[in-house]
Structures are given as C-alpha cells and as structure tokens.
Amino acid sequence: xxxxxxxxxxxxxxxxxxxxxxxxxxxxxxxxxxxxxxxxxxxxxxxxxxxxxxxxxxxxxxxxxxxxxxxxxxxxxxxxxxxxxxxxxxxxxxxxxxxxxxxxxxxxxxxxxxxxxxxxxxxxxxxxxxxxxxxxxxxxxxxxxxxxxxxxxxxxxxxxxxxxxxxxxxxxxxxxxxxxxxxxxxxxxxxxxxxxxxxxxxxxxxxxxxxxxxxxxxxxxxxxxxxxxxxxxxxxxxxxxxxxxxxxxxxxxxxxxxxxxxxxxxxxxxxxxxxxxxxxxxxxxxxxxxxxxxxxxxxxxxxxxxxxxxxxxxxxxxxxxxxxxxxxxxxxxxxxxxxxxxxxxxxxxxxxxxxxxxxxxxxxxxxxxxxxxxxxxxxxxxxxxxxxxxxxxxxxxxxxxxxxxxxxxxxxxxxxxxxxxxxxxxxxxxxxxxxxxxxxxxxxxxxxxxxxxxxxxxxxxxxxxxxxxxxxxxxxxxxxxxxxxxxxxxxxxxxxxx
Ligand code: NAD
Numbered sequence: 424x425x426x427x428x429x430x431x432x433x434x435x436x437x438x439x440x441x442x443x444x445x446x447x448x449x450x451x452x453x454x455x456x457x458x459x460x461x462x463x464x465x466x467x468x469x470x471x472x473x474x475x476x477x478x479x480x481x482x483x484x485x486x487x488x489x490x491x492x493x494x495x496x497x498x499x500x501x502x503x504x505x506x507x508x509x510x511x512x513x514x515x516x517x518x519x520x521x522x523x524x525x526x527x528x529x530x531x532x533x534x535x536x537x538x539x540x541x542x543x544x545x546x547x548x549x550x551x552x553x554x555x556x557x558x559x560x561x562x563x564x565x566x567x568x569x570x571x572x573x574x575x576x577x578x579x580x581x582x583x584x585x586x587x588x589x590x591x592x593x594x595x596x597x598x599x600x601x602x603x604x605x606x607x608x609x610x611x612x613x614x615x616x617x618x619x620x621x622x623x624x625x626x627x628x629x630x631x632x633x634x635x636x637x638x639x640x641x642x643x644x645x646x647x648x649x650x651x652x653x654x655x656x657x658x659x660x661x662x663x664x665x666x667x668x669x670x671x672x673x674x675x676x677x678x679x680x681x682x683x684x685x686x687x688x689x690x691x692x693x694x695x696x697x698x699x700x701x702x703x704x705x706x707x708x709x710x711x712x713x714x715x716x717x718x719x720x721x722x723x724x725x726x727x728x729x730x731x732x733x734x735x736x737x738x739x740x741x742x743x744x745x746x747x748x749x750x751x752x753x754x755x756x757x758x759x760x761x762x763x764x765x766x767x768x769x770x771x772x773x774x775x776x777x778x779x780x781x782x783x784x785x786x787x788x789x790x791x792x793x794x795x796x797x798x799x800x801x802x803x804x805x806x807x808x809x810x811x812x813x814x815x816x817x818x819x820x821x822x823x824x825x826x827x828x829x830x831x832x833x834x835x836x837x838x839x840x841x842x843x844x845x846x847x848x849x850x851x852x853x854x855x856x857x858x859x860x861x862x863x864x865x866x867x868x869x870x871x872x873x874x875x876x877x878x879x880x881x882x883x884x885x886x887x888x889x890x891x892x893x894x895x896x897x898x899x900x901x902x903x904x905x906x907x908x909x910x911x912x913x914x915x916x917x918x919x920x921x
Pocket of ligand 1: 569570571572573574578596597598599627628629632633647648649650652653655670671672673703704805807833874878
C-alpha cells in the first residue's frame with residue numbers, strides 16, 4: 424500500500440509514529456493509499472525548514488523570484504493532466520472538471536508571475552521641505568494554508584503562488600481525503616528551482632491544524648473549508664497573534680425572474696447544481712423561482728436532470744462523479760430523506776442510483792426538490808451534494824429577502840433580461856460574488872475571491888490584490904538628507920510638514 428508522506432525542506436518526509444489514514448478511490452469505493460497524519464512534531468519540522476529558508480528567499484530579487492514562478496507555471500501546465508488525474512482518483516470529480524480546476528489554479532500562478540509589478544511601492548517627493556516619503560511591501564515570514572477536499576489543486580493555488588511570490592515561505596496542510604496532488608505540486612516547485620524549505624507540505628487533519636494555529640513561528644494562516652472550522656481557525660489564529668483569513672461554507676441561490684429565458688436558466692441551474700456532484704463552494708443549491716416562472720422552470724430542470732450521466736470520473740461521457748466518501752454520500756442521502764419527511768416534493772430521486780461494475784462506489788444520482796420552504800433542513804444547511812432545491816416566491820422583493828436573510832453569502836446568481844432589475848440586484852444583494860446570467864461567478868485570478876457573512880471570517884479575500892495585501896505588510900519610510908550648512912534647531916513640538 425502506497426504511503427503518502429509530508430514534504431519538508433525539499434524532500435519527502437515521514438514523522439516518527441505518524442498515525443495513518445485510508446485514502447479511497449470514490450469511484451470504486453476501495454482504499455487506494457494511506458496517508459501519514461502529521462502532528463506537532465511534523466509541523467515543527469516544516470516550520471523550521473520554512474523559517475530557515477525565509478531570509479534568503481525574502482532577499483531573492485523580484486526578477487529571480489519571477490523566473491522561478493514562470494518555470495513553475497510551465498511545469499504545472501506540462502503536468503496539467505497528471506494533476507487532474509490525481510484529483511479524479513482521490514476526489515472523484517470527472518476528468519474534465521478536474522482539468523478545469525487545474526486551469527483556474529494555474530491562472531493564479533500566472534497572476535503571481537507579475538510579482539515585480541504587484542509589489543511596486545509608492546514614493547512621494549517633497550512631502551515636507553527636503554523630506555520624501557515612500558512605502559514598501561515586505562513579506563510576513565512563514566505563511567500556512569489549510570485547504571478542503573473539494574479543490575485539492577485550485578484552492579491551495581489560491582494561496583501559495585502569491586504568498587511565495589511576495590517573498591514568504593509556506594506550509595500547506597491539504598485535506599487528508601485527497602492528499603496526493605499537493606505532493607506533485609511540491610515536486611514541481613523543486614524542479615522549477617524553488618529553494619528547499621520555501622514550500623512544505625504537512626499531511627494531516629485536526630492535530631496538524633491545531634499545531635499550525637499554536638505555532639509561534641507561523642505569521643499568517645489562510646483557511647478554506649466548512650464554516651464551523653473556519654470560525655475556529657480564524658479565532659484561534661487571531662488570538663495567537665497571526666494574520667488570519669478563513670473562508671467558510673455556502674448556500675448559493677440562483678434567482679430566476681419571470682422575464683428570464685427558461686432554457687438558459689435551466690441549463691445553468693443543472694450545470695451549477697450538479698457539477699462536481701454539488702461539492703463546490705460556488706455550487707447552486709437553491710433555485711428561487713419568481714412568480715409565474717416556477718412550473719415551466721421546474722419542468723425544464725427536471726427534463727435535463729433525468730438525462731445526466733453519473734458514473735466514474737474517468738469514464739468518457741460521464742457528467743457527474745461519485746461523492747468523496749461513503750460517509751458523505753450517506754449524509755447527503757439522509758438530507759434527501761429529511762426533505763421528503765418535511766414535505767418537499769422530490770421531483771427527481773437519485774438515492775437508488777447504481778453504477779454497473781462500480782457497486783461499491785460512493786455514488787448518488789442527482790436529486791431535485793420543488794416547493795422547498797426556508798425552514799426545511801435541505802434549505803437551511805449546506806448539503807454539499809447533488810441536491811437542488813426550488814423555492815417559489817411571489818416577487819423580486821421576496822427573493823431578495825430570502826437571499827439576504829441567509830447566514831451564508833458566498834455566491835449568488837440572477838437570471839433575467841431586465842438590465843435595471845439586474846443593476847438593482849447587484850447593488851442590493853448581500854453576497855460577496857454575484858453573477859448576472861452567470862451561475863458560478865468565480866472571479867478571475869486578478870480579482871479577489873471571497874464571500875460575506877458566515878462564508879468568510881476576516882477582512883481579506885484570496886488572490887487578486889487582496890492576496891498581495893494579505894501576504895505582505897507595509898512599511899512607510901520618511902527620508903531627509905540634510906544639506907550641508909542647512910539651518911538646524913531643536914524642536915520639541917510634534918513634527919508637522921512645512
Ligand atoms: P472541512 O472544514 O471539513 O475541512 C477543511 C480543512 O480543515 C481540512 O484540511 C481538514 O483536515 C481540516 N479540518 C477538518 N475538521 C477540522 C477540525 N475540527 N479542526 C481543525 N481542522 C479541521 O471542509 P471540507 O469538507 O474539506 O470541505 C468542504 C467545505 O469547504 C464546504 O463547507 C465548502 O463550502 C467549503 N469550501 C469553501 C470555499 C470558499 O471559498 N468559501 C471553497 C471550497 C470549499
């Protein structure tokens with residue numbers, strides 16, 4: 424059985440006495456490997472390596488750093504397919520979907536290649552007589568990233584390309600459910616010429632996270648995962664004096680106004696609801712049908728849903744893969760039971776979906792509910808599976824109220840042909856990422872990604888200029904070079920410009 428290890432100081436690393444956890448192929452339901460679960464000792468080793476590498480990396484010129492980033496970018500591109508296959512093997516999503524994830528991660532590396540431009544400071548000539556002022560952006564030291572199972576390539580790449588480009592060193596703690604892609608990324612960094620110790624991987628779960636949060640050698644923590652853990656990481660990290668950002672869970676709405684094109688809206692709802700088996704933080708899980716649109720929309724979504732092909736992610740033609748673990752599949756299925764018990768109308772039932780030859784795989788067919796109400800658990804909770812709920816409301820105001828009353832605020836979409844309504848919605852909705860006729864409005868690398876309310880703790884989103892800001896601290900410098908013979912005097916007053 425292959426054992427997936429840590430990566431410390433530029434090489435594979437195994438902590439003494441690390442407990443082991445099983446890694447599964449969700450399509451077969453069989454164990455494919457075991458992963459070492461690091462604790463305080465491994466985190467110590469990784470932080471020691473990262474701290475040792477920091478001074479030289481911080482002092483590496485922007486030109487040289489950018490060169491390493493360009494090489495890494497090319498290597499990720501060359502290994503695009505290898506990374507995607509590792510994602511499919513351990514996460515279960517279709518190969519095409521995994522390729523898309525790698526592409527979106529790559530775009531952040533490409534953004535980070537522009538680090539000489541991104542780190543430009545500012546300079547004011549003559550802020551006072553013979554005095555100039557400048558500000559520079561400096562790295563923090565060792566930054567850590569703690570990431571979820573659902574994007575084992577893209578989400579870590581929201582973090583480390585910019586952290587490293589800005590001159591920090593990095594410790595990544597990936598999800599224990601799909602730990603392999605992080606190791607391939609570590610090898611690609613080494614091939615790209617990144618000095619040993621700048622990028623490290625600690626495999627593990629809660630014990631590794633707690634060791635990261637408590638470690639005095641770590642200056643900043645970025646987290647992406649579920650809301651309860653995000654809150655915990657933010658609070659623990661901040662109380663330990665670290666800079667912290669923690670992105671949490673979601674319940675994303677898609678509001679369909681009566682004037683919307685039904686076919687366009689139904690295609691979007693099905694794509695965004697069932698893509699990656701609903702295991703996306705930007706997945707649509709609640710369709711809000713406004714006014715007369717409901718009957719026709721539900722029927723259009725139903726027709727598309729029953730035709731979806733669910734199976735192993737590597738099989739050609741498959742549109743939806745399995746869920747990540749058996750426990751998660753059973754949890755999602757239990758939510759469908761709860762929806763039925765609560766009185767919602769189950770229009771498409773995927774609970775008995777079987778895939779021939781893959782009877783042990785963690786499959787659940789797509790499920791569609793109509794007439795869901797806001798107090799049902801299928802609406803209040805983040806299910807993170809292929810379950811789409813339709814809620815019916817009378818008008819725009821009710822739709823907006825529903826979205827704004829939700830405790831999450833990650834993504835939202837509005838489908839309409841009415842520009843004025845769209846403009847009103849984008850101003851009034853209390854959600855961090857908004858799509859107008861775009862169901863998954865995931866911002867490009869040069870914009871920042873982040874939700875509002877319980878979808879994000881902290882004040883900084885990831886990548887884009889927020890990423891540069893998060894991984895640097897600003898220093899303001901005031902400079903005077905007195906001219907020989909200039910008038911001098913003691914002045915105990917507070918300095919003012921003159
Ligand atoms: P999770 O919260 O269970 O795990 C995330 C990370 O935290 C993992 O590395 C895990 O090992 C660690 N962890 C788990 N339990 C912990 C605990 N009790 N204490 C300390 N660390 C712990 O999340 P997941 O199931 O891996 O991922 C799915 C969740 O992530 C969903 O809620 C989804 O919405 C969210 N997510 C959010 C975004 C976003 O941008 N907001 C993006 C992707 C995923």
